Amino acid sequence: MKLLALLLALAPFVSAQLQIDPVIAAEIAKIKAIDNHAHPVLPAAGDTEYDALPVEHMDPYTEPVRTRVGIAPAAEASRQLFGNAQKRALIEQKREGYPNWVLDQLGIETMLANRVSLGPGLAPPRFLWVPFEDALMFPLDNRSLASANPDRKAFFDDEDRLLARYLKECGYAKPPASLGEYLQKIVDPTLDRHKRGGAVAIKFEAAYLRSLDFDEVSRAEADAAYTHKAAYKKLQDFLFRHIAAEAGGLGMAVHLHVAWGPGGYFHIAGTNPLLLESVFNDPRLHGTNFVLLHGGWPFTREITALLTKPNVYTDFSAQTLLNYPRTVAQVLREWLEFAPDKVLFATDAYPYSDEMGWEQSGWVASDTGRQALGLALTGMLNDGEITRDRAFELAHMLLHDNAAKLYHLDKLYDLK
Numbered sequence: 001m002k003l004l005a006l007l008l009a010l011a012p013f014v015s016a017q018l019q020i021d022p023v024i025a026a027e028i029a030k031i032k033a034i035d036n037h038a039h040p041v042l043p044a045a046g047d048t049e050y051d052a053l054p055v056e057h058m059d060p061y062t063e064p065v066r067t068r069v070g071i072a073p074a075a076e077a078s079r080q081l082f083g084n085a086q087k088r089a090l091i092e093q094k095r096e097g098y099p100n101w102v103l104d105q106l107g108i109e110t111m112l113a114n115r116v117s118l119g120p121g122l123a124p125p126r127f128l129w130v131p132f133e134d135a136l137m138f139p140l141d142n143r144s145l146a147s148a149n150p151d152r153k154a155f156f157d158d159e160d161r162l163l164a165r166y167l168k169e170c171g172y173a174k175p176p177a178s179l180g181e182y183l184q185k186i187v188d189p190t191l192d193r194h195k196r197g198g199a200v201a202i203k204f205e206a207a208y209l210r211s212l213d214f215d216e217v218s219r220a221e222a223d224a225a226y227t228h229k230a231a232y233k234k235l236q237d238f239l240f241r242h243i244a245a246e247a248g249g250l251g252m253a254v255h256l257h258v259a260w261g262p263g264g265y266f267h268i269a270g271t272n273p274l275l276l277e278s279v280f281n282d283p284r285l286h287g288t289n290f291v292l293l294h295g296g297w298p299f300t301r302e303i304t305a306l307l308t309k310p311n312v313y314t315d316f317s318a319q320t321l322l323n324y325p326r327t328v329a330q331v332l333r334e335w336l337e338f339a340p341d342k343v344l345f346a347t348d349a350y351p352y353s354d355e356m357g358w359e360q361s362g363w364v365a366s367d368t369g370r371q372a373l374g375l376a377l378t379g380m381l382n383d384g385e386i387t388r389d390r391a392f393e394l395a396h397m398l399l400h401d402n403a404a405k406l407y408h409l410d411k412l413y414d415l416k
């Protein structure tokens with residue numbers, strides 16, 4: 001009896017919650033999206049190249065509710081994607097066509113694949129490559145950085161292995177003696193090779209390894225740091241800006257993880273996007289477009305202000321996995337009201353576990369992202385800020401058109 005009375009008392013509040021305008025929802029559901037950031041997995045067994053720093057071997061920490069084992073969104077995603085079929089059987093049946101089939105289920109036309117390399121089943125034009133460049137920033141002995149905490153130990157082992165691979169691809173077994181040679185023989189050729197391999201952007205996961213304050217450092221200071229193996233941060237800072245400038249010259253955007261990250265040792269304050277402001281303001285880097293992945297969460301208001309920089313973009317991946325639609329909608333609405341031409345849809349689809357593969361996390365993020373966008377646009381429509389036509393236009397911009405413009409995808413498709 002008491003419970004019923006409580007429910008009746010709450011009813012007006014529940015019904016007062018904003019519901020998505022059905023016409024806007026229908027339009028959003030129709031749009032084939034460009035996914036700015038994800039980690040799709042090869043259909044062949046044993047793939048480990050979906051990340052340079054796989055996060056499955058971390059010390060235990062308090063996981064956000066929506067990423068805990070057994071939560072509802074993962075089961076719902078499996079039902080929607082696979083029905084009664086088994087994932088393994090579907091892969092057997094579709095083979096290299098499987099990843100494209102997954103994109104069709106998610107309503108995604110093109111997915112930017114942030115991977116060490118692409119491979120059979122993950123190919124343009126549906127999958128576009130975004131390789132990792134952090135390893136190039138850490139050419140000295142990384143043991144003292146790795147000992148900072150148990151999670152970073154594994155991360156720096158991974159970076160050392162990736163640098164060894166990049167060195168080998170340039171015909172070297174270890175970094176050359178001078179910074180000049182390192183830039184000329186290793187760094188620039190690696191970026192060139194990535195560009196020739198089809199990369200539309202490059203990615204830094206630096207936030208897992210250090211804070212994002214990449215200061216201005218002179219060439220003389222960087223030369224000395226490289227030669228004397230001292231003042232390592234200055235060398236990293238110099239290399240970051242050098243790589244960003246080169247990438248801009250090659251027409252590749254620079255993607256950065258800018259947000260909370262998993263793990264009990266992750267340095268959240270070190271990912272405050274305002275730490276990057278002097279990078280965005282560096283006149284040498286005005287030809288480089290920076291995409292701040294995950295919308296800087298929890299620093300989403302700092303992102304709002306930074307979107308006024310001509311070379312700064314953001315996406316709302318990860319928030320759509322960690323948070324519920326109504327919470328994400330509040331963030332999206334602020335960006336939509338301020339600089340909607342700089343905001344990109346993304347899923348950060350990632351193989352977290354058997355029950356939460358890249359397919360399920362992609363489905364959850366796509367579903368939550370579209371609901372959040374619908375809620376934000378409906379709120380703006382109801383408050384008289386926009387017309388329904390403008391709501392449609394904004395939906396197309398966030399889900400597709402902004403990314404198509406940023407990466408010149410129309411030109412890319414014309415070449416095929």
Ligand SMILES: [Zn+2]
Pocket residue numbers: 037038039114348
């Ligand atoms: Zn990611």
